[in-house]
Amino acid sequence: MNGVELRDGVVAVVKADCPTCRLVAPLLSTLDVEVVSEDADAGLATSYRLGVEAVPTLVRLKAGEEVERLVGWDRAAWRSFTGVADLGDDLPQYRPGCGSRTQDPGVAEELAVRFGGSQLRARRVELGALEDEAEAIFDRGWTDGLPVVPPTESRVLRMLEGTTRAPDEVVGVVPPDLVHCTVEKVAINAVMAGCRPEYLPVVLAAVEACCTSEFNGHGLLATTYFSGPVVIVNGPVRRAIGMNSGVNALGQGTRANLAVGRALQLVIRNVGGGRPGGVDRATLGNPGKIAFCFAEDEEGSPFEPLSVSRGAPAGASAVTLFAGAGVQPVVDQLSRDPESLARTLAVCLRTVAHPKLVIAFDALIVISPEHGRVFRQAGWDRARLLDELTALLQLPGSELVRGAGGIAEGVPGHLAGTTLPKFRPGGLLVTHAGGRAGLFSAIVAGWASGETGSQPVTREVGT
Amino acid sequence: MSCSVHDVADLERRGVPSVFVASDEFTVAATAQAASLGIDPARVFVAHPIQDRTDEEISALADAAVTEILKALTAA
Amino acid sequence: MTSETVDTATAPRVLLDPTGERVAATVPRAARPRSLDGLTVGLLNITKPRGDVFLDRLEGLLTERGLRVERYAKPTFTKPAPVDLRHEIATKCDLVIEALAD
Numbered sequence: 132m133n134g135v136e137l138r139d140g141v142v143a144v145v146k147a148d149c150p151t152c153r154l155v156a157p158l159l160s161t162l163d164v165e166v167v168s169e170d171a172d173a174g175l176a177t178s179y180r181l182g183v184e185a186v187p188t189l190v191r192l193k194a195g196e197e198v199e200r201l202v203g204w205d206r207a208a209w210r211s212f213t214g215v216a217d218l219g220d221d222l223p224q225y226r227p228g229c230g231s232r233t234q235d236p237g238v239a240e241e242l243a244v245r246f247g248g249s250q251l252r253a254r255r256v257e258l259g260a261l262e263d264e265a266e267a268i269f270d271r272g273w274t275d276g277l278p279v280v281p282p283t284e285s286r287v288l289r290m291l292e293g294t295t296r297a298p299d300e301v302v303g304v305v306p307p308d309l310v311h312c313t314v315e316k317v318a319i320n321a322v323m324a325g326c327r328p329e330y331l332p333v334v335l336a337a338v339e340a341c342c343t344s345e346f347n348g349h350g351l352l353a354t355t356y357f358s359g360p361v362v363i364v365n366g367p368v369r370r371a372i373g374m375n376s377g378v379n380a381l382g383q384g385t386r387a388n389l390a391v392g393r394a395l396q397l398v399i400r401n402v403g404g405g406r407p408g409g410v411d412r413a414t415l416g417n418p419g420k421i422a423f424c425f426a427e428d429e430e431g432s433p434f435e436p437l438s439v440s441r442g443a444p445a446g447a448s449a450v451t452l453f454a455g456a457g458v459q460p461v462v463d464q465l466s467r468d469p470e471s472l473a474r475t476l477a478v479c480l481r482t483v484a485h486p487k488l489v490i491a492f493d494a495l496i497v498i499s500p501e502h503g504r505v506f507r508q509a510g511w512d513r514a515r516l517l518d519e520l521t522a523l524l525q526l527p528g529s530e531l532v533r534g535a536g537g538i539a540e541g542v543p544g545h546l547a548g549t550t551l552p553k554f555r556p557g558g559l560l561v562t563h564a565g566g567r568a569g570l571f572s573a574i575v576a577g578w579a580s581g582e583t584g585s586q587p588v589t590r591e592v593g594t
Numbered sequence: 595m596s597c598s599v600h601d602v603a604d605l606e607r608r609g610v611p612s613v614f615v616a617s618d619e620f621t622v623a624a625t626a627q628a629a630s631l632g633i634d635p636a637r638v639f640v641a642h643p644i645q646d647r648t649d650e651e652i653s654a655l656a657d658a659a660v661t662e663i664l665k666a667l668t669a670a
Numbered sequence: 671m672t673s674e675t676v677d678t679a680t681a682p683r684v685l686l687d688p689t690g691e692r693v694a695a696t697v698p699r700a701a702r703p704r705s706l707d708g709l710t711v712g713l714l715n716i717t718k719p720r721g722d723v724f725l726d727r728l729e730g731l732l733t734e735r736g737l738r739v740e741r742y743a744k745p746t747f748t749k750p751a752p753v754d755l756r757h758e759i760a761t762k763c764d765l766v767i768e769a770l771a772d
Contacts, residue, residue: 254687256695259632264683267632270607270697273688282686310690319688401688595771598716600750602768606700608760615724616771633697644772649723656727663728667765669702
């Protein structure tokens with residue numbers, strides 16, 4: 132068993148801080164057992180190797196193999212095990228014992244690293260003795276410009292407990308280097324991003340979605356445009372991991388929102404090799420390229436969950452990825468009917484990318500609760516709103532052609548006599564989030580849409 | 595000599611290609627210091643001793659080292 | 671039973687590599703220019719005796735090759751260069767040669 136030599140005979144594993152162990156201590160000294168204390172490193176190693184969960188535990192070994200085990204103090208069982216008929220006459224009949232030190236929170240992963248022989252395949256990088264841990268990671272180019280949590284083996288093992296998937300399972304092929312990204316590599320970057328283990332399944336789903344050819348992560352990264360992946364989360368996982376769909380949902384402060392979004396970006400950067408100045412040539416970029424992830428507010432929403440509208444099962448947790456370029460405020464404090472509010476959204480949506488450019492860019496609308504109430508009270512669901520916006524965004528080509536309005540940009544002149552839709556079919560996504568107060572919604576402008584660009588992708592969150 | 599390793603590490607971090615020149619007494623120490631800092635800095639060694647040499651001899655060391663020094667500062 | 675005590679004060683700090691492992695995990699050097707034409711080289715004297723002779727000769731050799739040379743000196747060879755000196759060098763020079771450690 133992994134370097135610890137265990138002789139044939141009986142081993143008793145105990146610890147000092149255990150009343151049952153103290154109870155049986157005099158008794159153990161009369162028996163032919165080797166008493167091993169978890170309070171010493173050697174004892175802890177033995178306990179780990181034997182898989183001890185509670186102390187005291189007696190293990191009989193024969194020819195190097197375990198043949199019998201007792202957990203806790205049970206007079207009848209101990210008498211049978213030891214063959215001593217009057218064993219423990221003066222002791223109570225039964226005591227369950229205490230938890231083994233190997234089960235202490237955080238200890239298990241440390242022990243796995245020290246004694247367990249690792250299953251992890253990532254290259255080990257040993258820091259120089261004089262290197263500062265935080266600076267060392269900056270110096271190796273592994274960060275997004277902000278400090279990260281150093282990915283030690285025990286932290287990564289702890290992170291991997293957040294998923295049932297095997298560490299060597301391939302999640303996706305990450306652009307631009309087209310690297311086969313394993314669960315383990317995602318876990319390493321999730322540690323760095325500041326995720327807790329329970330966030331990992333969401334990160335895995337986001338990485339999967341980002342690696343699809345429809346989402347076109349490669350193109351998104353290499354473009355000079357602003358966009359980066361925006362992650363919208365639906366389903367029970369939102370509450371389970373403490374995501375924010377309310378006040379300041381698109382802003383700072385919520386660990387789950389930011390760490391999930393950041394983990395995805397770190398995977399792109401570190402595993403995929405996509406970094407600014409390298410393959411990433413964004414002219415300006417946007418702050419969301421550090422992290423942009425939020426939960427949809429389903430409970431107060433006039434709409435069914437975004438994921439369900441895109442084909443995911445109702446009640447399932449899912450992520451939707453959208454190539455987003457930032458947040459454009461929409462103010463409307465006076466519209467009380469859905470038609471007026473829809474017109475507000477439509478005129479604001481006209482400016483996505485440029486008022487005279489059509490079809491090429493997608494957009495995501497985030498309706499806040501106060502605006503959502505207007506639609507809910509009128510019985511408008513997502514489809515109704517989208518139909519209205521589509522109708523409102525049929526634009527006369529004469530306003531859009533190059534030169535119109537004294538602006539060189541625009542659509543080719545031969546389209547002057549036509550009517551053009553601002554967005555391609557399916558190019559508008561609607562979600563619901565935000566605090567309960569504030570008559571504002573938001574538009575997140577997208578990137579190039581369709582075949583050469585990026586299409587939004589929804590993936591269920593696994594375990 | 596170890597301070598040169600620190601200086602070069604800092605200048606490199608600022609984006610300035612740098613190289614330090616040391617007597618060949620320091621080849622092992624330089625590597626060890628660099629390893630402690632997690633870096634592999636450009637370095638050129640010249641023949642020990644330094645102190646006991648005449649000006650002409652030291653100038654000759656510079657003549658002999660200049661090609662290697664410039665190579666360490668140029669892209670491969 | 672074998673002892674597996676680990677001295678945490680000097681235990682090596684090991685991290686798992688988060689990258690696609692296409693390149694070595696060392697700290698990369700700053701990118702070198704293809705050509706030295708028109709560049710300014712900073713000559714940084716660590717201020718040990720005789721180093722000035724070495725650097726004077728280097729200055730001559732570099733000037734002959736068409737490089738501009740700036741001369742700097744550390745206040746002492748016993749410590750790393752002061753931060754404002756490093757900043758000045760980094761601002762004014764494209765390349766740096768530090769000499770002569772003895």
